[in-house]
Amino acid sequence: MKPRLLVTGASGFLGWTLCREALAAWDVTGVVHEGDAVSPGATLLRADLGRIGELPRLLDQVAPDAVVHLAAIADAGRCQRNPGGTFPLNVSASVHLARLCAERDLLFALASTDMVFAGTAAPYRETAVPDPVCLYGNQKALAEKLVLATYSGALVCRLPLMFGEPSPRSGSFLGGMLRDLRAGQPVRLFTDEFRTPAAASCVARGILALLGNAHGIYHLGGPERLSRFAFGELVAARFGFGTELLMPTRQADLALACPRPPDVSLDSTRANRLGYAPLPPAAALQRLAL
Ligand SMILES: NC(=O)c1ccc[n+]([C@@H]2O[C@H](COP(=O)([O-])OP(=O)(O)OC[C@H]3O[C@@H](n4cnc5c(N)ncnc54)[C@H](OP(=O)(O)O)[C@@H]3O)[C@@H](O)[C@H]2O)c1
Structure with a gap:
């Protein structure tokens, strides 16, 4: 059992x-x-x-x-x-x-x-x-x-x-990004906000x-520190879009609903030592069918 x-x-x-x-x-x-x-x-x-x-x-x-x-x-x-x-x-x-x-x-x-x-x-x-x-x-x-x-x-x-496949009820920011790109809508992406x-x-x-x-x-961060814009470039490349719809934006350009930290990249060495080995984002995106 x-x-x-x-x-x-x-x-x-x-x-x-x-x-x-x-x-x-x-x-x-x-x-x-x-x-x-x-x-x-x-x-x-x-x-x-x-x-x-x-x-x-x-x-x-x-x-x-x-x-x-x-x-x-x-x-x-x-x-x-x-x-x-x-x-x-x-x-x-x-x-x-x-x-x-x-x-x-x-x-x-x-x-x-x-x-x-x-x-x-x-x-x-x-x-x-x-x-x-x-x-x-x-x-x-x-x-x-x-x-x-x-x-x-x-x-x-x-x-x-x-990022990844959505549940029937909830998805990641990637879903919204792909929806906009597929509709030919520009996507504003921060060049000065970094995550892993x-x-x-x-x-x-x-x-x-x-x-x-x-x-x-x-x-449990990913292996690469990327700006939102750099992540958008990976998404565009993976799903066959040009980069002309990606609009470089700075946090200060938008009125934000709440303060956004500029760089919350995680050092995940401790988990890595116990075997945590997340794929690089480009490789993980290749495996997604969305
Ligand atoms: N998504 C990210 O990128 C991210 C990043 C860092 C940390 N996290 C953390 O990871 C966890 C999962 O995030 P997620 O993106 O999967 O969230 P999510 O898609 O928004 O899902 C939230 C879940 O919470 C449930 N929930 C909401 N109110 C509830 C209530 N009163 N009683 C019982 N369940 C309730 C929802 O149930 P129903 O839909 O059935 O109402 C849903 O299953 C969260 O703790 C989040 O803070 C997420």
């Missing part, structure tokens, strides 16, 4: 892929909120994780061996506009799940983000002190801190900007490989 894995955010972009990647080794139950599907082969369970009173029932029902907590309001603008509405899921649910997992001696992994950093001292290692400039990053930094204070055996994975992007499938495999083999904070 396979061990049981509970994945929250299973209808989301990363959750869909992570459930698929986990199925070979785990009996997977995916939690959805408003979505109505999880990866084929996984069992669907519906819950509002913002109602923390529901969490013990969820664990009693599934009796998992491990929990990967991906559910979040990951839209930075939405967090900025509605801190009170996003806090229960982004912070409270994470901490309560960690506590319940500690009490039951279950493996627990939390998805965090490179946005916990201000972007002025990249590349960031796990020892860097979070200094978020937006509320989303703030909530995630607080969740990390409280989760690790609650459960020292928890795994916190700081994830980079990801990685394919969601590589990141999902990385989280699953660390689960049970590591605890504390791990960075």
Whole structure:
């Protein structure tokens, strides 16, 4: 019999892929909120994780061996506009799940983000002190801190900007970029914003490989530091577009919904030493059929 894995955010972009990647080794139950599907082969369970009173029932029902907590309001603008509405899921649910997992001696992994950093001292290692400039990053930094204070055996994975196949409910920024390029619309891309992007499938495999083999904070960035514009050039080349629709833009050129850190590139050496080896973005894009 396979061990049981509970994945929250299973209808989301990363959750869909992570459930698929986990199925070979785990009996997977995916939690959805408003979505109505999880990866084929996984069992669907519906819950509002913002109602923390529901969490013990969820664990009693599934009796998992491990929990990967991906559910979040990951839209930075939405967090900025509605801190009170996003806090229960982004912070409270994470901490309560960690506590319940500690009490039951279950493996627990939390998805965090490179946005916990201000972007002025990249590349960031796990020892860097979070200094978020937006509320989303703030909530995630607080969740990390409280989760690790609650459960020292928890795994916190700081994830980079990801791209890949969408779930039926949610996709990455790549989907919007391709839609615009296919419609002949210009795409504005920052030349002064840098990340270490990685394919969601590589990141999902990385989280699953660390689960049970590591605890504390791990960075799961991609192997290359790229500007948004440079990433757009890779996308254009892969999907057969010229670069004339790519519009070089600086952060200062746009009115932003919330502050954006200029460079949150992650140093992922710690995870690399444990076998995390994400594909270079150009190679990962080659494998995508979108
Ligand atoms: N995407 C990225 O590039 C990126 C980068 C760094 C870190 N991350 C982190 O990685 C994780 C996954 O991100 P993602 O892009 O896959 O997010 P996503 O596509 O926006 O998915 C969010 C998930 O959270 C679920 N959810 C929302 N409200 C809920 C609630 N009240 N109760 C239960 N579930 C709820 C959604 O369920 P329904 O759709 O069913 O409502 C959905 O499955 C997040 O923690 C995010 O902060 C993502």
